[in-house]
Amino acid sequence: MSYILVNKNESHSKAISLQLKTKFSIDIILYTTLEQARGMLEILPDIKGVLLLASVSASDMEYFLKKTESLDFKLIVPREQPSGEKCTLWETNEDLIDFIAEQEKTEQSTEGDFCKFPVSHLNILKSAPVDYYLMIGDNRKFLKVINKSDSDFQEALSKVHARKIKYLYVHNEDVPMMLKSVEKIFHDTSVKKKEVDFIKVQEEVYGLMQSVGLSESALNLAQESIEGITDRLSSSKDTKKLLNSLYVNSTSKSYQLTYMTAVVSVNLLSQFSWSTKEMRVALINAAFFNDIKLEGDDVFHRNLESIKNIKGTKNIEILEHASKTAEFLEKTSLSQLQQTCKIVREHHGERSGVGFSYNLSGISKLSDIFIVSEEFCIDMIHAKGGKINIGNILKSISQRYSGKFVNEYCQALLNIFKG
Numbered sequence: 001m002s003y004i005l006v007n008k009n010e011s012h013s014k015a016i017s018l019q020l021k022t023k024f025s026i027d028i029i030l031y032t033t034l035e036q037a038r039g040m041l042e043i044l045p046d047i048k049g050v051l052l053l054a055s056v057s058a059s060d061m062e063y064f065l066k067k068t069e070s071l072d073f074k075l076i077v078p079r080e081q082p083s084g085e086k087c088t089l090w091e092t093n094e095d096l097i098d099f100i101a102e103q104e105k106t107e108q109s110t111e112g113d114f115c116k117f118p119v120s121h122l123n124i125l126k127s128a129p130v131d132y133y134l135m136i137g138d139n140r141k142f143l144k145v146i147n148k149s150d151s152d153f154q155e156a157l158s159k160v161h162a163r164k165i166k167y168l169y170v171h172n173e174d175v176p177m178m179l180k181s182v183e184k185i186f187h188d189t190s191v192k193k194k195e196v197d198f199i200k201v202q203e204e205v206y207g208l209m210q211s212v213g214l215s216e217s218a219l220n221l222a223q224e225s226i227e228g229i230t231d232r233l234s235s236s237k238d239t240k241k242l243l244n245s246l247y248v249n250s251t252s253k254s255y256q257l258t259y260m261t262a263v264v265s266v267n268l269l270s271q272f273s274w275s276t277k278e279m280r281v282a283l284i285n286a287a288f289f290n291d292i293k294l295e296g297d298d299v300f301h302r303n304l305e306s307i308k309n310i311k312g313t314k315n316i317e318i319l320e321h322a323s324k325t326a327e328f329l330e331k332t333s334l335s336q337l338q339q340t341c342k343i344v345r346e347h348h349g350e351r352s353g354v355g356f357s358y359n360l361s362g363i364s365k366l367s368d369i370f371i372v373s374e375e376f377c378i379d380m381i382h383a384k385g386g387k388i389n390i391g392n393i394l395k396s397i398s399q400r401y402s403g404k405f406v407n408e409y410c411q412a413l414l415n416i417f418k419g
């Protein structure tokens with residue numbers, strides 16, 4: 001059983017979550033928007049309640065109040081929120097923590113002499129007043145990785161993060177000191193103003209969509225991300241800068257591919273006088289949904305021979321993912337976006353959406369734009385760490401693919417990114 005906490009302010013949410021996890025071993029699922037929380041509330045089983053850290057509109061309140069009709073569902077809202085008698089009101093952070101602790105009646109959480117902290121939450125701390133340890137293997141050996149005297153805690157933490165370490169441990173005796181630093185965050189007024197990082201939020205939403213699979217709830221979750229990327233594209237004058245921030249700041253390859261394809265394809269489209277707003281929307285939507293049925297590195301498969309060698313039913317799933325996803329979208333609220341469904345179906349060069357083709361002569365012009373853009377992004381992602389030669393990437397695409405417009409689109413991309 002878990003609670004969902006909704007708050008725009010990431011630092012505040014993480015501080016509450018750290019306190020609950022550390023003091024009472026209670027897990028809290030954090031969301032930054034009401035849309036995400038509502039979407040996940042419909043999907044996740046065993047949610048015990050929702051904590052709202054800021055007031056919400058009357059219609060959102062009505063939605064959450066309906067949930068309290070079911071037994072045991074708790075709704076905790078700020079004191080100033082107009083609400084009903086089924087809600088619990090909170091005024092201070094301590095009220096919130098005490099209320100949840102009282103509900104759960106749990107003991108303090110420890111791993112023997114150590115207490116465990118998620119690395120993703122520790123980034124809210126500016127300094128490290130205590131030593132941090134890593135647990136090696138399952139034999140409970142602890143290795144110090146961050147020293148309390150480290151002058152740059154954030155840098156030390158980013159090194160830990162880069163090694164994909166998910167948890168760090170603190171000596172039980174140091175936990176009160178650690179919690180004091182967390183509490184300071186509640187009183188830091190600059191924290192209240194800090195908005196969450198765009199890329200991290202989008203990455204999380206995309207990960208959630210992948211984990212819940214294709215469903216109406218996933219589509220609802222996606223809409224917000226799509227609006228986010230659309231706003232970003234319309235307000236950004238510097239495409240290369242936007243692309244670079246996606247490239248450098250994201251750690252998820254499938255997320256990178258989604259957003260980079262949206263950015264590149266919209267820019268490529270804008271080079272042609274026949275482009276329309278509907279086409280632009282279709283490309284962004286297609287970048288989101290085209291590979292939603294695939295997991296991890298499966299999105300990079302292109303070679304029919306190597307796909308056939310994949311064991312089990314996975315090879316069929318990969319071969320048919322374009323047609324199956326298009327069929328699903330055609331039955332949903334996105335069905336009016338016919339161009340989106342068409343691009344999704346044709347995004348591997350086959351009109352039927354089954355298989356992979358390097359001959360693009362049988363598909364629409366917009367699907368061609370999408371394919372050239374996606375291939376361009378894949379080659380850039382794979383070149384990460386090495387030197388990227390845009391000219392060579394585009395030359396290789398025009399050699400791999402045949403079709404009336406391939407060369408023209410590669411040339412247009414070269415003009416955008418070389419210029």
Ligand SMILES: [Fe+2]
Nearest residue numbers: 290291299347
């Ligand atoms: Fe695909």
